[in-house]
Amino acid sequence: MWSADRAALRGVFYTAWRHFREHAPLDGVEALVVEALLAHPEYQDLFVDAPSFAAAMTQTTSDVNPFLHLGLHIAVAEQIATDRPPGVIAEWQRLEGLWQDGHRARHAMMECLEETLWEAQRQGVAPDDAAYIERLRAIPKGRPQKS
Structure with a gap:
């Protein structure tokens, strides 16, 4: 999935969603893309057809970049699956246990990851x-999260 070509990288999202809608097998990271999109119905229309996707590729007015947001979901899912960096699984389990909400826990982790990557x-x-x-580890139980 990782590429220096932003358009090609973003095309993975479009292809994964098309495969899902067509009930085609999902290859590699496509399952993670679909999982993230299922958790975010507000982004699904961006990947329904070529014109919607083309508009999403050039959209700059939104407060949230759907590609960044979905990409962070994928990164956190991969971290949890591999415990990379070491300790991620323990923190995932702690946050999911505190809130009884895996999506909220992933969003909290995504905020930390985004800050780390930005830095x-x-x-x-x-x-x-x-x-x-x-x-x-510094995330307290009651911390408000973005969706």
């Missing part, structure tokens, strides 16, 4: 796994 990009360094885990 690394700003400094021109690799993301700091230890800082990311510490951000996850």
